[in-house]
Amino acid sequence: MSGLIPLEACPFLLGEHPDHPGWNEWRLTDLTRYNGAVLGLTLLRFDNAERTRTRTRIFPKPHLTNIHNAIHGAVSMALCDIALFAGCTAILGKDIGHGTTLELNTHFTGAGDSEQPLDALTELVRETGRLVFGRGMVVQGEEVVASYSGIIRKPSRP
Numbered sequence: 001m002s003g004l005i006p007l008e009a010c011p012f013l014l015g016e017h018p019d020h021p022g023w024n025e026w027r028l029t030d031l032t033r034y035n036g037a038v039l040g041l042t043l044l045r046f047d048n049a050e051r052t053r054t055r056t057r058i059f060p061k062p063h064l065t066n067i068h069n070a071i072h073g074a075v076s077m078a079l080c081d082i083a084l085f086a087g088c089t090a091i092l093g094k095d096i097g098h099g100t101t102l103e104l105n106t107h108f109t110g111a112g113d114s115e116q117p118l119d120a121l122t123e124l125v126r127e128t129g130r131l132v133f134g135r136g137m138v139v140q141g142e143e144v145v146a147s148y149s150g151i152i153r154k155p156s157r158p
Contacts, residue, residue: 012086012097017043026056026086039064039078044086047121054087056120060112071112071145076138079120080106080148084134087122088152096132098155105149112138112145120148130154 017025023043027036035042039058047055056079064075081104089096112118118140125133135149 012089012095017041023057026082034078035082039075039082042082042086044090046090052091052123054083054090054122056083056086056122057117059117060114062114065114068111069114071114071118073108076108076112076118076146077104077106077148079118079138080104080136080146081150083120083122083136083138084148084150084152087120087136088124088127088132088134091122091124092127092132096152096154099132099152100155101150102131102153103151107147109144109146113140113143116140118145125149 012026012028015024017023020043023045026042026044031037040061041059043057045055047053058079060071060075064071066072081101084101084104085097085099118138120136120138122134122136125135130153132152132154134152136147137144138146138148
């Protein structure tokens, strides 16, 4: 499922990942920034035929765990924020990746297993002239790790 939106329209979306068929890579071109340097490979795809929900995936590494060998809560929150931008960008078909998080609410419901990919399912709730509202869940298989909702202020255009 290559080509969520035209690559020139979004500098974060790099197209289908060769090792993960059906998944697009979502990253900054500068891998020394937080997304790449800390979270590592981040994948994105639509999660339903209507293209109204996306799935953003990261692969936990030991440095993303807490003393219980579970995924650190801050990592789950970071995934919520990135998934909100990535998902809403894909659903809208335009770049909002240069916007600003105004609000991010996260409710933890369980611990993330450090041995499984961590997925965030994102839905667009509403778009206005300056704002984008989204919500979703962080899951591993059928287990819900967290739920989230957030507001993004769209990027200003010169």
